[in-house]
Amino acid sequence: MNYDSLLKIAYQEALTGFEEGGVPVGAALFDADGNLLGRGRNRRVQDNDPSVHGETDAFRKAGRQTNYRDKILVTTLAPCWYCSGLIRQFNIGTVVVGESENFAGHLDWLREAGVTVVEMDDERCKALMRRFIAESPHIWFEDIGECRHG
Amino acid sequence: MNYDSLLKIAYQEALTGFEEGGVPVGAALFDADGNLLGRGRNRRVQDNDPSVHGETDAFRKAGRQTNYRDKILVTTLAPCWYCSGLIRQFNIGTVVVGESENFAGHLDWLREAGVTVVEMDDERCKALMRRFIAESPHIWFEDIGECRHG
Numbered sequence: 001m002n003y004d005s006l007l008k009i010a011y012q013e014a015l016t017g018f019e020e021g022g023v024p025v026g027a028a029l030f031d032a033d034g035n036l037l038g039r040g041r042n043r044r045v046q047d048n049d050p051s052v053h054g055e056t057d058a059f060r061k062a063g064r065q066t067n068y069r070d071k072i073l074v075t076t077l078a079p080c081w082y083c084s085g086l087i088r089q090f091n092i093g094t095v096v097v098g099e100s101e102n103f104a105g106h107l108d109w110l111r112e113a114g115v116t117v118v119e120m121d122d123e124r125c126k127a128l129m130r131r132f133i134a135e136s137p138h139i140w141f142e143d144i145g146e147c148r149h150g
Numbered sequence: 151m152n153y154d155s156l157l158k159i160a161y162q163e164a165l166t167g168f169e170e171g172g173v174p175v176g177a178a179l180f181d182a183d184g185n186l187l188g189r190g191r192n193r194r195v196q197d198n199d200p201s202v203h204g205e206t207d208a209f210r211k212a213g214r215q216t217n218y219r220d221k222i223l224v225t226t227l228a229p230c231w232y233c234s235g236l237i238r239q240f241n242i243g244t245v246v247v248g249e250s251e252n253f254a255g256h257l258d259w260l261r262e263a264g265v266t267v268v269e270m271d272d273e274r275c276k277a278l279m280r281r282f283i284a285e286s287p288h289i290w291f292e293d294i295g296e297c298r299h300g
Binding site: 044048049050051052056057059060063064065066068080081082083084085086088089090091142144145 | 194198199200201202206207209210213214215216218230231232233234235236238239240241292294295
């Protein structure tokens with residue numbers, strides 16, 4: 001499987017989110033053959049909706065699936081607990097992570113649950129997220145539940 | 151805090167979901183004084199959307215909050231990994247659980263993360279869920295990612 005080409009779709013979503021002024025995390029769900037099932041992005045800012053992370057949006061867009069063990073979830077950034085819980089509950093077999101430098105996530109927890117985790121260490125993903133966190137730290141910390149001023 | 155009166159709102163949501171033919175799990179988010187911020191229900195069937203669990207719907211309906219430590223999430227059924235991850239990521243301080251007999255959830259994992267978990271052992275919640283699982287086992291197992299026939 002060419003994970004780079006799958007990651008490009010998630011990155012496009014993240015970039016669109018950035019251009020909209022939103023949190024630039026994108027994701028996409030694929031079947032075992034690499035066919036796209038759903039793609040999405042964080043829309044906390046755009047829709048004023050804290051429940052839409054990139055991963056949950058891609059999962060939603062893919063509609064109801066009877067089995068996720070052979071599916072591939074690609075995300076530009078390591079999943080937070082919310083999205084890690086989604087992956088574990090629905091037994092998504094493979095998770096491709098664009099980068100885990102700006103947010104480490106809980107990749108070992110996923111591995112322990114039997115998820116195949118592929119780390120891409122992608123420079124474009126890192127640069128986009130780094131820029132967003134530098135420019136909009138308040139939105140970022142709100143998005144990961146670390147807002148301390150409310 | 152009168153948790154029974156808060157649970158009633160979540161139960162009403164679950165009952166509405168049941169009457170719609172959906173998975174009867176309801177939830178509501180309250181502030182520290184018991185004021186309702188958002189209420190919702192599982193809408194996998196109604197909206198054909200696997201991302202909407204009762205807890206995520208209530209969370210969404212409450213809109214963007216800057217802090218969840220003093221908030222109370224009430225749900226008719228013990229939260230799955232997906233919703234447990236939501237609670238942990240956003241540091242929701244208190245979770246009131248209608249019942250954990252039909253689905254045990256991961257209440258110890260939440261407690262270990264510092265969440266106050268209140269178990270209500272509510273007979274009406276148990277009876278509604280038991281009836282749904284008996285009548286629609288395929289939808290239920292799909293909803294918790296345990297569908298084995300796809």
